[in-house]
Amino acid sequence: MSQTPRLTDRHALNRNRTRALGREPALFLHETALDEVQDRLLMVNREFTDVAIVTPFAQVWRPVFPKARIVTDDEMLDLKEGAHDLVIHALALHWADDPVGQLIQCRRALRPDGLFLGLTFGGQTLHELRAALGQAESEVTGGLAPRVAPMGEIRDLGGLLQRAGLTLPVADGVPLTASYQSPLHLMHELRAMGETNALHNRLRHPTQRAVLLRAIQLYIEEFGTEDGRIPATFDMITLTGWSPDDSQPKPLRPGSAAQRLADALGTVEKPLKD
Numbered sequence: 001m002s003q004t005p006r007l008t009d010r011h012a013l014n015r016n017r018t019r020a021l022g023r024e025p026a027l028f029l030h031e032t033a034l035d036e037v038q039d040r041l042l043m044v045n046r047e048f049t050d051v052a053i054v055t056p057f058a059q060v061w062r063p064v065f066p067k068a069r070i071v072t073d074d075e076m077l078d079l080k081e082g083a084h085d086l087v088i089h090a091l092a093l094h095w096a097d098d099p100v101g102q103l104i105q106c107r108r109a110l111r112p113d114g115l116f117l118g119l120t121f122g123g124q125t126l127h128e129l130r131a132a133l134g135q136a137e138s139e140v141t142g143g144l145a146p147r148v149a150p151m152g153e154i155r156d157l158g159g160l161l162q163r164a165g166l167t168l169p170v171a172d173g174v175p176l177t178a179s180y181q182s183p184l185h186l187m188h189e190l191r192a193m194g195e196t197n198a199l200h201n202r203l204r205h206p207t208q209r210a211v212l213l214r215a216i217q218l219y220i221e222e223f224g225t226e227d228g229r230i231p232a233t234f235d236m237i238t239l240t241g242w243s244p245d246d247s248q249p250k251p252l253r254p255g256s257a258a259q260r261l262a263d264a265l266g267t268v269e270k271p272l273k274d
Contacts, residue, residue, distance in 0.1 A: 005097070006097055006200040007095070007096070007097045007149070007150075007199065007200060008095045008096070008097060008149070008198055008199065008200060009198050009199065009200045009202070010074075010075075010198075012197075012198040012202075013095055013194075013198035016191075016194045016195070016196050016198055017056050017057075017194035018194075019191070019194070020191065020192050020193060020194035021057075021194070023192060024192060025057075025192055025193070025194070026189045026192035026193050027057055027059075027060055027193070029091060029176075029193065029234055029236070030055070030057050030060040030090065030091055031060055032176065032236065033090050033091050033119040033236065034060055034061060034064060034090075036119060036236070036238055037088055037090075037117055037119070038064065040117060040238065040240070041086075041117075044115065046115075048085050048086035048115070049085060050069075050083060050084045050085050050086070050111075051065050051067070051068040051069070051084060051085075051086045051087075051088070052068060052069040052070075052071060052079055052083070052084045052086070052087045052088070052109060053065060053068050053069070053070050053071070053087075053088045053090060054071050054072070054073050054077060054087070054088065054089040054090060054092060054102075054106070055070065055072075055073070055088075055090040055091070055092065056072060056073060056092055056194065057090075058070040060090075061088075061090065069083075069084070073089075073092035073093075073095065073096065073102070075096075075097065075098070075101075076105070077102065077105045077106070077109070079105060079106070079108075079109035080109065081108050081109060082108070082109070082110070082111050083109055083111075084109050084110055084111065084114060085110065085111050085114045085115070086110075086114060086115050086116075086117070087106040087109050087110055087114070087115075087116050087117075088116075088117045088118070088119075089102065089103075089106055089116070089117070089118040089119070089120075089239075090118075090119050091119050091120065091121070091236075092120075093118060093120040094120055094121045094149045094150075094151050095149060095198065099152075099160060100160055100163050100164055103116070103118070103160055103161065103163075103164035103166065103241075104164045104165065106118075106164075107164050107165050107166050107241075107243055110243035111243065112243055112244065112245035113242060113243060113245035113247060113248065114242065114243040115240070115241075115242055115243075116161075116166055116239070116240070116241045116242070116243070117238070117239070117240055118238070118239035118240075119236060119237070119238055119239070120151070120152075120157065120236075120237050120239065121151045121234065121235060121236065121237070122151055122152065122153065122154055122157065122173055122175075122235035122236070122237040123151050123152060123153040123154075123235060124175055124233050124235035125151050125233060125234050125235040126148055126232060126233065126234070127233055128219060128222070128223045128230070128231065128232060128233060129148070129183070129186065129187075129215075129219065129232065130147070130148050131218075131222065132183070132215040132216075132218040132219040132222065132223075133147055133148075133211070133215045135214075135215075135218055136211050136212075136214035136215035136217075136218055137211050137215075139214060140208060140210045140211045140214055141208065141211065145202065145203045146197075146199045146201050146202055147197050147199070147202065148197070149198075149199060151235070154171050154172070154173060154237055155171070157171050157237055157239060158170070158171030158239070160239070161239055161240075161241040164241070165244065166241025166242060166243065166244075167241065167242045167243070167244050167245075167248055168240075168241060168242050168248065168249075169239075169240070169241045170239075170240040170241070171237060171238070171239050171240075172237070172238055173235060173236050173237035173238055174236070175233050175234070175235045175236075176233070176234045176235075176236055177231050177232070177233055177234075178231070178232050178234065179225070179229045179230070179231055179232075180229060180230050180231075180232060181229060181230075182216070182220075182229075182230060183215065183216045183219040183220070183230055184216065186230065186232050
């Protein structure tokens with residue numbers, strides 16, 4: 001059997017997160033994720049009593065979920081099978097070498113008809129920074145180095161829920177735009193989030209000054225706003241799925257409909273030509 005390719009250098013990732021917490025952490029995205037979870041739970045007519053939260057930043061979640069089991073986003077999650085009625089995976093899936101494996105572990109930790117809520121970054125996240133860095137590096141060095149963790153598109157992320165065996169899967173999200181004084185201020189904030197480069201195949205030396213200066217210039221030229229600031233997109237995707245249970249609604253068998261779609265829509269059904 002082939003091994004899962006290594007995406008993340010876990011030692012570097014943990015170092016980046018520890019360094020962020022040691023200064024003034026910028027956890028506004030995790031706080032936004034918390035708000036999103038609270039809104040989703042208000043729409044579910046159910047009380048959850050055994051909650052598990054997968055997060056690198058327990059301090060964001062603990063005040064709202066004081067009795068929850070907090071686990072770190074290690075390759076093997078510290079979750080007991082069938083122990084929870086709600087599992088939340090909070091903004092860490094983009095660093096997983098095996099994201100489907102993470103979702104499967106969450107599903108196994110759920111009781112029948114338990115709820116999974118996952119929050120992750122989608123493919124448009126930091127597209128401005130990625131474009132500027134990619135073009136600058138190509139111009140200056142003639143090549144490209146991995147700098148930003150790959151992030152899936154919403155349709156692909158929704159498919160992961162089905163692959164993990166979760167039922168009634170839904171993936172939705174809205175890009176969030178933050179505004180910064182300059183690209184350097186954005187990079188400083190990414191460091192304060194613990195979201196700097198921790199890819200396994202990253203370059204192991206600092207970015208060339210010429211690349212960085214050219215990237216800043218390109219970012220401002222391509223994306224700068226009239227007030228002299230620059231935008232940064234964070235594409236936050238919410239994944240919702242349920243642990244299978246016989247009580248859940250099931251799709252009808254093909255051909256078992258009791259009414260034609262054309263009748264329900266009040267239209268005339270026209271056969272297609274061969």
